[in-house]
Amino acid sequence: MALMGQMMSAPLLISSIIKHAARYYGDTEIVSRRTEGDIHRYNYRECELRSRKLAQALAALGVQQGDRIGTLAWNGYRHLEIYYGVSGMGAVCHTINPRLFPEQIAYIINHAEDGYVFFDLTFLPLVEGVAAHCPKVKGWVLMSDRAHMPAESKVPLLCYEDLIDGQDGGYTWPTFDENTASSLCYTSGTTGNPKGALYSHRSTVLHSYGSALPDVLNCSARDVILPVVPMFHVNAWGLPYSVPLVGAKLVFPGAKLDGASLYELFEQEQVTFSAGVPTVWLGLLQHVQGNGLKFSSFHRTVIGGSAAPPAMIRALEALGVDVVHAWGMTEMSPLGTAGTLMAKHDALPDDEKHLILEKQGRVVFGVDMKIVDGDGEELPWDGKAFGDLHVRGPWVIDHYFRVDASPLVDGWFPTGDVATIDADGYMQITDRSKDVIKSGGEWISSIDIENVAAAHPAVHMAACISAFHPKWDERPLLVVVKKPGAEVTREELLAFFEGKVAKWWIPDDVVFTTEIPLTATGKMQKLKLREQFKDYRLPSA
Ligand code: AMP
Numbered sequence: 001m002a003l004m005g006q007m008m009s010a011p012l013l014i015s016s017i018i019k020h021a022a023r024y025y026g027d028t029e030i031v032s033r034r035t036e037g038d039i040h041r042y043n044y045r046e047c048e049l050r051s052r053k054l055a056q057a058l059a060a061l062g063v064q065q066g067d068r069i070g071t072l073a074w075n076g077y078r079h080l081e082i083y084y085g086v087s088g089m090g091a092v093c094h095t096i097n098p099r100l101f102p103e104q105i106a107y108i109i110n111h112a113e114d115g116y117v118f119f120d121l122t123f124l125p126l127v128e129g130v131a132a133h134c135p136k137v138k139g140w141v142l143m144s145d146r147a148h149m150p151a152e153s154k155v156p157l158l159c160y161e162d163l164i165d166g167q168d169g170g171y172t173w174p175t176f177d178e179n180t181a182s183s184l185c186y187t188s189g190t191t192g193n194p195k196g197a198l199y200s201h202r203s204t205v206l207h208s209y210g211s212a213l214p215d216v217l218n219c220s221a222r223d224v225i226l227p228v229v230p231m232f233h234v235n236a237w238g239l240p241y242s243v244p245l246v247g248a249k250l251v252f253p254g255a256k257l258d259g260a261s262l263y264e265l266f267e268q269e270q271v272t273f274s275a276g277v278p279t280v281w282l283g284l285l286q287h288v289q290g291n292g293l294k295f296s297s298f299h300r301t302v303i304g305g306s307a308a309p310p311a312m313i314r315a316l317e318a319l320g321v322d323v324v325h326a327w328g329m330t331e332m333s334p335l336g337t338a339g340t341l342m343a344k345h346d347a348l349p350d351d352e353k354h355l356i357l358e359k360q361g362r363v364v365f366g367v368d369m370k371i372v373d374g375d376g377e378e379l380p381w382d383g384k385a386f387g388d389l390h391v392r393g394p395w396v397i398d399h400y401f402r403v404d405a406s407p408l409v410d411g412w413f414p415t416g417d418v419a420t421i422d423a424d425g426y427m428q429i430t431d432r433s434k435d436v437i438k439s440g441g442e443w444i445s446s447i448d449i450e451n452v453a454a455a456h457p458a459v460h461m462a463a464c465i466s467a468f469h470p471k472w473d474e475r476p477l478l479v480v481v482k483k484p485g486a487e488v489t490r491e492e493l494l495a496f497f498e499g500k501v502a503k504w505w506i507p508d509d510v511v512f513t514t515e516i517p518l519t520a521t522g523k524m525q526k527l528k529l530r531e532q533f534k535d536y537r538l539p540s541a
Contacts, residue, residue, distance in 0.1 A: 022048035025247030054085030065090030196401030228276030259287025327360035383422030
């Protein structure tokens with residue numbers, strides 16, 4: 001018979017994170033740029049109290065454990081209170097991406113059966129548009145004070161600050177099973193309806209520990225952390241949990257995510273660490289480089305969500321910012337891997353170090369990964385063989401919310417990404433399986449092509465998609481947005497590829513455009529681009 005350990009059995013609950021921050025880092029600041037226009041400041045002690053008042057208010061409204069509460073909100077302190085107040089009371093914090101189409105938002109609210117929806121002032125028109133299609137929502141809560149409530153609205157509204165003010169805070173966080181659902185995020189759903197990943201308290205707390213580790217997000221109480229990645233996109237990569245867990249100062253940018261506004265906040269609050277998708281850093285870099293500015297405190301960032309172009313990693317480094325390239329997905333809470341160097345790499349020449357830093361990195365303990373071929377056979381870790389990337393672990397989904405069929409294959413979650421893994425366990429994404437270009441039966445990585453193009457000084461953004469070819473089936477077509485005022489021809493760009501990729505990987509054509517469509521999570525929308533160019537005749541065809 002097994003001999004059982006004799007340690008206390010304390011469930012891993014999300015409320016314990018904010019309790020910890022309030023008790024041990026009570027004075028540490030949380031700074032938010034509000035949709036009302038001003039900067040709001042308070043600390044973890046006040047945040048925890050207001051989260052408890054919110055839980056109290058929700059209980060008074062009849063919200064029960066397991067009920068879903070939606071949010072349509074930017075990164076800010078009230079959103080943080082909802083994260084803790086809702087999950088802390090045993091209900092489910094359902095963050096909704098406001099950049100989705102209104103029909104998708106209504107679908108998600110109905111599918112989740114959200115009882116109440118909290119929203120920022122910015123989203124009042126959106127709420128007025130979808131409310132009639134969401135009959136099960138009992139109340140829409142505007143996340144502001146009485147003074148900012150609209151004089152009239154098509155939808156009856158509750159006022160957030162009234163809810164908080166009505167409570168005395170005499171509420172104790174309940175204790176329950178750590179496997180209880182805590183929060184819900186829907187995938188952006190480029191194909192078909194969005195699907196929900198339902199996280200638990202246990203998975204979230206474990207993910208918070210794992211992601212704070214030195215070779216992952218490397219969060220410390222000494223840091224000032226500004227999550228640019230939205231709280232409506234996979235819980236801002238878990239930062240609203242991992243930052244209070246370590247007790248760092250937290251800075252929220254609200255709705256203003258342009259380069260100038262971010263730079264101002266980075267400097268004003270002396271931000272040391274931030275995280276976001278590549279498109280956000282494009283905007284920030286353009287502002288900083290264009291105005292000859294420098295960062296006085298910002299020195300580390302995590303880039304993920306899409307591949308970080310090597311040119312972007314170099315540009316940030318030139319400004320004194322170390323880049324950690326990370327990979328994950330909604331179904332994984334989201335962190336899977338992060339790319340930091342090992343001690344044995346210190347002696348390598350700079351270029352070789354960068355080849356490693358450009359990879360998506362090694363797994364965080366808590367995630368196991370493998371690559372498989374079309375028959376499900378595991379492929380070698382040689383950095384060359386590429387196949388479907390499968391993952392498993394305590395913060396990877398087992399099912400989608402309210403979908404009976406299991407997404408798993410032999411107990412592993414198929415990510416839909418194609419990757420290589422090298423002997424040291426560094427994973428590199430070749431492509432999203434739908435985006436890979438299948439030329440004459442061989443695969444071309446659209447990410448590799450984009451990375452080369454992004455390094456050209458005249459290129460602002462580049463997307464590589466497949467275009468029909470009568471002989472090869474598909475050939476790469478490069479769609480490019482030039483930097484303002486910069487000039488480059490099709491021939492010059494194609495010549496730029498020579499010696500950088502295999503000859504047959506060089507795109508067949510280049511199209512210049514003014515804008516590349518982005519998804520609701522800031523990724524290049526290749527599906528839309530492929531549709532746009534579906535009748536495109538390559539000169540080679
Ligand atoms: P989402 O669930 O919206 O976070 O999207 C997850 C997907 O984004 C992954 O399956 C990848 O295809 C892509 N992705 C995330 N991080 C990276 C990265 N660092 N490099 C390339 N693709 C990434």
